[in-house]
Each structure stands twice: as structure tokens, then as C-alpha cells.
Amino acid sequence: MPASSNPLLTASALPWGLPDYREIEPDHYLPAFEKAFAQQRAEIDAITADPEPPTFDNTVAAWENSGRLLGDVARTFFTISSADATPAVQAVDERLAPMMSAHSDAILLDQRLYSRIESLHAAREELGLTAEQRYLLERRFVQMTHAGAGLDADAKRRLTELNSRLSVLTTTFEKNLLADTNDLAVVFASREELDGLSEGEISAAARAAADRGLNGAYVVTLTLFTGHPSLASLTDPQSRRRILEASRARGSRPGPHDNRPVLLEIVRLRAERAELLGFPSHAAYVTSDQTAGNPEAVTSLLRRLAAPAAHNAQQEKQALRAVLGDEVGPADWAFATERVRATTLEIDTTALRPWFEAERVLRDGVFFAATQLYGVTFRERGDLPAYHEDARVFEVSNADGSHLGLFILDLYTRDTKRGGAWMNSIASQSELRGTTPIVVNNLNVPQPAPGTPTLLTLDEVTTLFHEFGHALHGLFATVTYPTFAGTNVFRDFVEFPSQVNEMWIYRPEVLANYARHVETGEPIGSDVVDRLEASGTFNQGFATSEYLAAAWLDLAWHSLSADEASAVTDVAAFEAAALADIGLDDPAVPPRYSSAYFAHIFSGGYSAGYYSYIWSEVLDADTVEWFAENGGLTRTNGDRFRQRLLGVGGSKDPLEAYRDFRGRDARIEPLLVRRGLSV
Structure with a gap:
């Protein structure tokens, strides 16, 4: 394909480098990747062939300048491969995975490049x-060493084989999960089976059925996590059980989408790779280059929290039994919880949805809080196309009116979108390259029929604020080198800014601005707000336990040695033993993700890293305390947080940046109080 006919190989005519997805076809991607691979290899070869002694400019900065085309093409492609994975896009993804792995290995394992980096690192003081x-030089040295650049030729050959196979397996895991999630969407024949759902939810279920050619029926699509939002509202126990059983069955049924053999091979190969690199386990390998430092530190934190969380969950279960008059099953917990909440706290969170209309939450909540804190403003650009008709583009400006970047919101679920919620970048800021950020937030909110307002659950409101915290991190990072751009920080630090952004959900001046009834415009009652805030530790035994169970499963799988991993053949038995080990094996409180649909660790970037959420929450809770001590939602506070934390991107050790912001290391006590674990 001639370069002139491939839009990925010519500069986009749209502002700020926004790719024109209207011009891009799936067939354009692989030729563009092949061209980009060759171009960066030539750039790296020029560095390693330079007869001059290595300097920062001719080696490290030159490496930073390489691969610009590849970065542009990759970010363009991976945005749609996760958000609009049509069969044609999936076919590209499967062919691309081993190619990306081989290209990365060719650079990170290049002995000539490593020698130059190693010599510069040794002389860095002078x-x-x-x-x-x-810091960039130090990170590049650690990155190459960690990747295996110091291994001998035979070890590198085996390492490359492992990386290639793993890239195929993780892509297969995600493809299987998407297909099984779609196949297991629950079909209901009558409206009566959905009693308890709102009109908007029923409308969304009818629309989902119609999209599948099931006119007159209702389809409840599945979320990525185990528990489904509808479980809190559905009055029919059988309907609840059908949804939860479908959710938990994903990826673990014999057939073409069975993820169990896939994940077992992933675990075995990751353990072998860790051993090849000199580590006892994949968890040891991963955490050695994170703020945690080693898996023992993670184990200590998780065990410290698990016992009180499980104890609190048992107490919560006793209260739920009184409501149901029977044993509490996993499909009943959310429903009974809402009844207890309504009785004891006089709060019905499902009845609050009319106060959480999506557009108002976005503009008068999420955007409003950002403007108050940081002075940034948002203007929708309907003239700028995104990658899907449902995705919306906003131009983001600084307080002085200067351009900051673009923000794209893709709110609704669809069969071609993977589950969950996430942020990614189509472009990243870099002074070296003169680029500005383009960041994307994806959620999976059911889309109601045209003309029907989108009413969010409280969890979905939280997710919108959370993911926008990632977006702010991507927008605000101001660095010279692209390696440090946006959210390119340690995995166990990356969730910190997004968790901090959740604090504004209940802030009185923010909540009063967005929480208004969709029909009457009346603000949510101050008494309701008081009760919501007072219920902060309500059901936290369950919430903490289901999260910790998933984090422990991740750590258990990835703490296996190569020999231990080879001996595991039964996924369900391994899960049961791991959960019993930490005391989180209550059948009524299943893990937030079971292994066969645990996309974070088997197809995403969180392997041996799902602990990151609670690890980052220590910093988050401590930061919330700092904002409370210093006046809350003010420009002074926002500017300090932006400049000393969000703005540094990955260009500084994150814990050093935190100390610069807070004046000390984080304390765990605010987290324990928040989650009701401070007994």
C-alpha cells in the first residue's frame, strides 16, 4: 500500500494531531505498523552505530526522539482495539501482538544500546x-536491565520466545472474554422479570435486545466485575441469580472461549520468564520496579486489611439475614444491602438516579470541579470526529485561555467494547516533540432509547469522577521527554490521582451544582447528602473483602515459582485454596474478579499489580485529609496538587513527589478510618 494512500502515514489534517478515524480502515494498520517498526529500528541502529562516545544527547535523547511514528500509530490503533473491536480490528490485533513484542525485545535487548546506556549510567554523576x-537515564538503565538486556544470547533467545507467546495469549484472553461476555448477556422474556429496575434501565435492556434482533425481549449485558449494578434493584431472586451466574461463568465454560487453559499457560510462562531474569516469581519481578519493592510488602498490607474486612463482612451479613429472613447468597447481597441502607440510614441509592443525569454530572460535576480547582475550561467540539459516533470530543483550555489538550468521552457500552472503564492517550505531551495531549475516558453505561435521559448509578458517578482523575493526570503532566508523559508512572502509583478526584463527588458546592432532579431541577436534599456522607463505612466489609480477594488471587497466581506454576491444573481449586489462605473464602462475598475474567491481570497491565488500588489509596486517603485541612476546593490547593504531583508525570520518583506535595510520607490511618478497619 503506497504511503500516500495510507492516512496513518501522513499528518492528520485535524487540529492538534487528532487522527481522522473517518479515513482509517482496518487494512491501513498493519502496513503502517510495519513501516513504523522499520523506521524506529533504523533510528536505533543509527544510535548504536555512532562512532562517537555515548553522550546523553546522542544516546538517551536520541532514543527519546525515535519511534514517533510507531507511537502515533500504536496509540491510534489501541484506542479502537479496546473501544470498538470489530472482527476486522480483532484480526489485526492478533497478528500485531507478536510483532509488537518482537520489536520491543529487539530494542530493549540490544546489547550495543545497553552498553552505551550502561556506560552513561556508570558516569552519571559527572x-x-x-x-x-x-532520572531518565536511570530509568532507561533499569528498564533495559529489568527486560533482560544483560542476559547471554541463549537466554535472550528464550526470553524473546516467551514474550512473543505471552503477547498472543493475553490478546487471546481478551478476545475470549469479550466474546463470552456478549454470549452470556442475559435474555429476559418479560418486563415483569425486571421488576425493580428504572424505566431508563428497562429501556436500555430493550434497546440491547433490539440491537441483537430480539424484539420484544430484554437483554441485560454484563459488566466486567462480578457484581452487576442491577443486582441491587431486581426484586426477583431468580433474575438476580441468572445475572450473577452468567457473570461468574465467563471464560470458564468448556468451548472456544474457555480462558482457563489460556491463563494457566500465561502463569507458567510468566513464572519461567521471571526465573530466567533472576527472580523467584513474576510477583517478585514486577514489584522490584514499583514503589512496593517486593511482594512481601504487598502481602503484609493485604493480610493486615483482610482479617478486619472479613470480620466486618460477617457482621454485615447478619444484618442482611434479618432482611431476607434466610441465608444471604452472593446474588442477594446487593439487593439486601439496599434494603438495609434504606431502613437504617434512610437512603435508597437506586432511587437517587434521577438526580444523576449523565450530562449534568459531566458538565456541572466533573468539569465544574476541575474548573474550580485548576481553572481549566471545556468546550465541546462537535466538528472534530472521534473513533466512534458515541464518542465526544472536548477542547480543554488553561485558565489563561491557552490550549491544554483534547478530552474524549466514550460513555456507553456496546458489543465491540471491552468491559470496565479506563483512560488511554491518543497523544501525549512532550516538550521535546512539541506535542499536546489527547486523552480518552471509556465507561460502559447502558444506553437508553433515544430521547430517554441517561441516569447514572452512584457507582457510575464515582467511576466517571475516577476515570477523569486519570484524564487530568494525562492532561496536566508537563515533561520534556515522552517516556515520562501523562500517566507513565509506576503501576502502584497510577491509581492515586484518579482516586483523589473521587473526593469531589460529595463536596457540597460540587454536589449541589450537579445533583439536580432530571425532571424538576430540584437539588438533592441536604439531609440526603448528610446521610450519604455518614454512611461512608456502610458495606465496606463487603467492598473491601471483594477487592482484597481479587488482589490476593493476582498475587497468589504470580507468586508461584516456575515449578509450582507447572503443577497447577485446576483453576477453581487454586482459587479456593488461595482465598482460604487469607480468610476471604466466604461464598456470599465472591472476588471482584475471578481468574477466567480477570482482564486486569491476564490481558491488561496489572499482572502482580492489582494491589495498586489499595496501595495508592493509602496516599489518596492521606491527600483527602490534606485538602480538608487546607480549605478543600480552592485554586491554591489545586495548583499545588497540579504542579507538585500531576504535573511531574513520570519525571520524578513518585514517593519523592508525594513528599514534596504533602511535606511527609503518607500515613495509613486515614485509609483505615475510611474503610472502617481502624478497630
């Missing part, structure tokens, strides 16, 4: 580098 330059 090079007169800026703080960012020195």
Missing part, C-alpha cells in the same frame, strides 16, 4: 545532567 535527564 555528566552535568538536569534532574529530569538524570
